[in-house]
Amino acid sequence: MSKKIFLDNAATTPLDPEVFETMLPYFKEHFGNPSSIHSHGRKVKSALEMARKSVAAILNTSPGEIFFTSGGTEADNTAIIQSVETLGVKHAVTSHLEHHAVLHTLENLAKLGKIELSFLENDAAGNLDIDSLSGILKDKPKSLVSLMHGNNEIGNLLDINRVGEIAKQHKAVFHSDTVQTMGHYTFDMQALPVDFVVAGAHKFHGPKGVGFLYINANSKINPLIHGGAQERNMRGGTENIYGIIGLAKALEIANANLESHKNHIKGLKSKMKDLLQEKISGITFNGASGDINNSLYTVLNVSFPPHPDNEMLLFNLDIEGISCSGGSACSSGTNLGSHVLNALKADPNRANVRFSFSKYTTEEEIERTVTVLEGLFASK
DSSP, rough: OOEEEBBTTTTOOOOOOHHHHHGGGGGGTTOOTTTTTSSHHHHHHHHHHHHHHHHHTTSSSOOOGGESSSSSSHHHHHHHHHHHHTTOEEEEEETTSHHHHHHHHHHHHHHSSSEEEEOOOOOOOOOOGGHHHHHHHHHHHSEEEEESSHHHHHHHHHHHHHHHHHHHHTEEEEEETTTTTTTTBBBOTTTOOOOOEEEEGGGGOOOOSSEEEEOTTTTOOSSOSSEEEEEEHHHHSSOOHEEEEHHHHHHHHHTTTTTHHHHHHHHHHHHHHHHHHHSTTTEEEEETTOOTTTOOEEEEEEEEEETTTTGGHHHHHHHHTTEEBSGGGGGGGGOOOOHHHTTTTTTTTTTEEEOOTTOOOHHHHHHHHHHHHHHHHHHH
């Protein structure tokens, strides 16, 4: 069999070898606890704060606004729950297309009676009715707006500046899940009208199990996790030093090569779209993902025409050594299908596959994947 192909980079990305080499000394020589005052601890504490400064510089913000977490899910939970507990939020606005780290957290708060929850409507292409946001917020003081920047399944991008300005006009708190876009787009936190954004390192070739939460200095919240004075009293628990070192290095590499990586990946996405349309009749694309210039450039969500083997499509691709996803990777192993595609009222008779790309994806891998798909759909 040919070399295996990984086209599920929206779920996770391979660790950059340069990131691994940067992390390695903190597994071996520099093992001190950063909370310790002796030389072993001070050495690691210095590296931790240098990583924080690096992340802050890339985001054009203060190191005091960057807090390291176990990943995007914890960062989302912290921002949302503490907006309610600390900032007195009584009402939240979100959409049916959000990642479950946001959606389930908000739904649970509503179930507990802590907030009233409103949803923006979406059309069949996944576009949100942003025009209705002002009307919803007008009569709801103490609101939180939580809308993701880039949809992990269908690639739709949010006009984060517009939403932020609307939230600001109504004195609402604005949280955006930026897990899919951090490391792939430029963020200027001095200019962006947002209270919270989040990141997970493994989405931009860093290690798993580490992320960060940006908290605007004007939005002071209490910790979600208690137990120690780490992260300036914002998150109890010894810091994941090797992870944090890796996150900072991965973000540095991503930021330094933003345009070249974007052009490479966008070109691959465009090539795959064109080849699929040429080789398989009846192909369509879910959400905005087929709009090459106006969607998340790492994601192409393909709707394949009805076929007797549609239910086996992902399995058959896996047999051929091609890894991809039928929806959000966080929902794998369930038979409920994608809540995002359900919200779009996608045709259940069509197989929907998310292909997602990285800087390591090659043209040859795209061509082979399409060739395999063409063979699968040519068979009866």
